[in-house]
Amino acid sequence: MTIPKESLNKHAELCLQLHHHNYLYHSLNTPQISDTEYDQLMRQLLEIERDLPELVNPNSPSQRVGSSPESGFRQIAHNRPMLSLENAFSTEDLREFDARLKRFMGSDESIEYLCEMKLDGVAVELVYQQGQLQHASTRGDGQVGEEVTANARTIGAIPLQLQADAPQLLEVRGEVYMELSPFRQLNEQRRDEGEKTFANPRNATAGSLRQLDPRITANRPLTISCYGLGEIHSVNPPTSQLEMLQKLREWGLRVNLETVALARDIDEVLEQYQKMLAKRDSLPFEIDGMVVKVNSFALQQELGEKSRTPRWAIACKFPPRQAETILESVRFQVGRTGAITPVANLRPINVSGVTVSSASLHNWDEIERLGVRIGDRVIVERAGDVIPDIVKVVLEKRSGDEQPIPEPTICPVCSSPVTRGSGEVVPRCQGLACPARLKESLKHFASRGAMDIEGLGDRFVEQLLKVGLVHNVADLYRLTKEDFFRLERMGDVLAEKLLAAIDSSRTQPLERLLFGLGIRHVGVHLAKILNRRFGNLEGLRQASRETLIETHEVGPQVADSLLALFADDHNLEVLSQLEKFGVQPDTSISPQGAALAGKIFVFTGKLERFSRSEGEGLVEIQGGRASGSVSKKTDFLIAGPGAGSKLSKAEQLGVKVLGEDEFLQLIKEASEED
Numbered sequence: 154m155t156i157p158k159e160s161l162n163k164h165a166e167l168c169l170q171l172h173h174h175n176y177l178y179h180s181l182n183t184p185q186i187s188d189t190e191y192d193q194l195m196r197q198l199l200e201i202e203r204d205l206p207e208l209v210n211p212n213s214p215s216q217r218v219g220s221s222p223e224s225g226f227r228q229i230a231h232n233r234p235m236l237s238l239e240n241a242f243s244t245e246d247l248r249e250f251d252a253r254l255k256r257f258m259g260s261d262e263s264i265e266y267l268c269e270m271k272l273d274g275v276a277v278e279l280v281y282q283q284g285q286l287q288h289a290s291t292r293g294d295g296q297v298g299e300e301v302t303a304n305a306r307t308i309g310a311i312p313l314q315l316q317a318d319a320p321q322l323l324e325v326r327g328e329v330y331m332e333l334s335p336f337r338q339l340n341e342q343r344r345d346e347g348e349k350t351f352a353n354p355r356n357a358t359a360g361s362l363r364q365l366d367p368r369i370t371a372n373r374p375l376t377i378s379c380y381g382l383g384e385i386h387s388v389n390p391p392t393s394q395l396e397m398l399q400k401l402r403e404w405g406l407r408v409n410l411e412t413v414a415l416a417r418d419i420d421e422v423l424e425q426y427q428k429m430l431a432k433r434d435s436l437p438f439e440i441d442g443m444v445v446k447v448n449s450f451a452l453q454q455e456l457g458e459k460s461r462t463p464r465w466a467i468a469c470k471f472p473p474r475q476a477e478t479i480l481e482s483v484r485f486q487v488g489r490t491g492a493i494t495p496v497a498n499l500r501p502i503n504v505s506g507v508t509v510s511s512a513s514l515h516n517w518d519e520i521e522r523l524g525v526r527i528g529d530r531v532i533v534e535r536a537g538d539v540i541p542d543i544v545k546v547v548l549e550k551r552s553g554d555e556q557p558i559p560e561p562t563i564c565p566v567c568s569s570p571v572t573r574g575s576g577e578v579v580p581r582c583q584g585l586a587c588p589a590r591l592k593e594s595l596k597h598f599a600s601r602g603a604m605d606i607e608g609l610g611d612r613f614v615e616q617l618l619k620v621g622l623v624h625n626v627a628d629l630y631r632l633t634k635e636d637f638f639r640l641e642r643m644g645d646v647l648a649e650k651l652l653a654a655i656d657s658s659r660t661q662p663l664e665r666l667l668f669g670l671g672i673r674h675v676g677v678h679l680a681k682i683l684n685r686r687f688g689n690l691e692g693l694r695q696a697s698r699e700t701l702i703e704t705h706e707v708g709p710q711v712a713d714s715l716l717a718l719f720a721d722d723h724n725l726e727v728l729s730q731l732e733k734f735g736v737q738p739d740t741s742i743s744p745q746g747a748a749l750a751g752k753i754f755v756f757t758g759k760l761e762r763f764s765r766s767e768g769e770g771l772v773e774i775q776g777g778r779a780s781g782s783v784s785k786k787t788d789f790l791i792a793g794p795g796a797g798s799k800l801s802k803a804e805q806l807g808v809k810v811l812g813e814d815e816f817l818q819l820i821k822e823a824s825e826e827d
């Protein structure tokens with residue numbers, strides 16, 4: 154099929170506009186359109202690409218959402234080695250560096266340096282040919298790194314396409330990092346969901362960049378600052394470090410130009426060091442030092458490099474923000490999902506200007522790794538998170554009276570049982586009525602994706618709890634108008650509105666109720682599956698572990714969390730009260746086609762047109778079922794490139810094998826039949 158010329162032009166125009174606005178936003182920090190306008194352009198692009206998938210290419214601005222998961226990282230050799238830096242720890246070291254260069258040059262003339270911040274993240278190389286991003290790799294051992302192109306494409310600050318005047322070939326190096334505020338938000342979210350928190354932004358960056366699933370990277374707030382070159386093919390290459398940074402920015406790359414400073418000699422370098430050190434705590438990102446580089450490229454070339462480090466640059470490390478104190482006791486915090494986080498109570502100590510009295514212990518894995526006990530002398534470090542970390546135990550100072558940190562078996566707030574699934578690092582309180590969980594749980598229960606009780610947000614939830622009107626989600630359904638009048642700033646109209654919203658939520662679909670209860674691992678999609686399989690709450694309650702696990706997509710993790718929910722008396726009481734107060738969820742199964750009823754599908758190989766779960770979803774919508782393994786009962790095997798043992802088994806058994814396109818055609822026909 155030939156693509157209409159208008160569509161081709163429109164597509165090219167939209168790509169150009171989106172690349173341009175991305176550049177203005179990320180590289181120049183001077184957006185010219187609002188987020189909504191940007192979203193509108195993106196929506197138009199997505200529409201064209203949906204109708205004409207031939208137009209999609211890896212560097213289209215639409216591709217930042219993340220492609221399907223990879224099975225491993227390819228090794229990639231750098232054209233020019235990615236060097237590391239020698240460290241200077243004192244003023245003397247820096248003066249010695251300057252003196253060494255002068256000796257090497259055989260001249261006493263002052264050397265001009267560029268001082269840059271040493272960002273604490275992960276070094277990457279981006280390769281652009283004819284202005285298009287070809288690939289991205291990590292530093293690795295300096296000679297060979299790991300390819301992270303699919304992940305790099307999801308980072309908004311990495312241009313997929315450079316400005317028109319960029320060199321034919323540009324290999325650019327920079328630091329991928331996470332700013333402090335989004336880093337803290339990410340950790341907070343992970344803490345709330347009972348996931349492992351990251352000790353510092355660098356670990357969070359490394360973990361995000363090394364994700365096999367780029368869709369996860371796409372949701373991590375990564376950015377980049379470029380500071381160096383690999384190979385460059387240009388008619389007019391830059392002649393100094395500062396000029397290079399300026400050109401990189403002109404070509405479309407993100408450079409922290411505002412934070413660099415030229416120094417005419419080593420004395421000015423030392424002044425810059427003090428200035429950067431003083432700024433360290435007010436920056437929106439972590440730096441762990443200052444990098445000093447000879448500014449002139451000609452001089453850099455003359456000085457050359459040693460085996461792993463250039464002679465023309467040095468890193469001046471900042472002193473770590475650490476101090477020694479005593480771990481006096483441990484308290485436990487309980488989040489919405491019941492996740493219990495241990496927090497260390499420390500003897501207050503000043504760590505580079507800030508008084509620290511508690512530290513995160515993250516989870517029991519971390520406690521074991523540190524081998525820390527109550528009463529230990531510990532080294533605490535401020536490293537990005539609001540709550541500092543314990544980095545080390547001073548074992549030499551143990552008296553022998555130190556006590557192990559106990560893992561709670563009952564919730565410290567509500568005394569419900571606490572469980573920790575196999576392989577999990579976080580113990581959880583199972584009590585739905587736990588006060589600490591209650592506030593967040595109530596907000597989640599009322600939220601749009603769950604029971605959708607309009608108006609019941611932060612403010613009223615907090616007041617309802619404070620006045621003591623609500624102790625669990627079921628209590629919402631016995632509130633009267635008079636009860637509402639006890640809340641601040643509550644009038645007749647508002648009270649009626651809230652009551653009506655609560656009332657109409659009584660018949661929300663069962664999947665919304667299940668999701669709203671905040672059962673660990675049970676999102677809306679799984680809640681739908683449970684509704685479809687078990688029909689009502691009672692059916693679900695009576696299901697055995699085996700029956701649960703046999704249910705498609707319900708693994709042992711989900712089964713265990715459902716079993717724990719129903720094993721707790723508090724929870725059973727809440728569920729029975731919900732029923733008593735008239736919550737009768739709609740258990741009719743959400744509309745679904747029947748064209749593929751009873752048909753069993755298996756997916757294998759690297760799927761390129763859709764993800765596995767998307768494919769499974771498409772099958773389910775048409776009434777079919779997806780399974781993980783091929784057997785005589787399998788009706789169709791959907792095989793992408795690289796299909797192996799499942800494909801040969803299907804062929805042996807005579808199971809019909811379809812390619813991705815044939816499968817999509819089948820789904821299309823099935824939906825037309827309905």
Ligand code: IVH
Binds near residue numbers: 238273274381
């Ligand atoms: S220059 C040959 N500049 O520090 C020059 N590195 O220990 C090599 N880093 O691997 C690097 N900010 O990850 C340079 N402004 C900066 C930097 C920087 C952070 C990191 C980078 C590198 C490590 C060197």
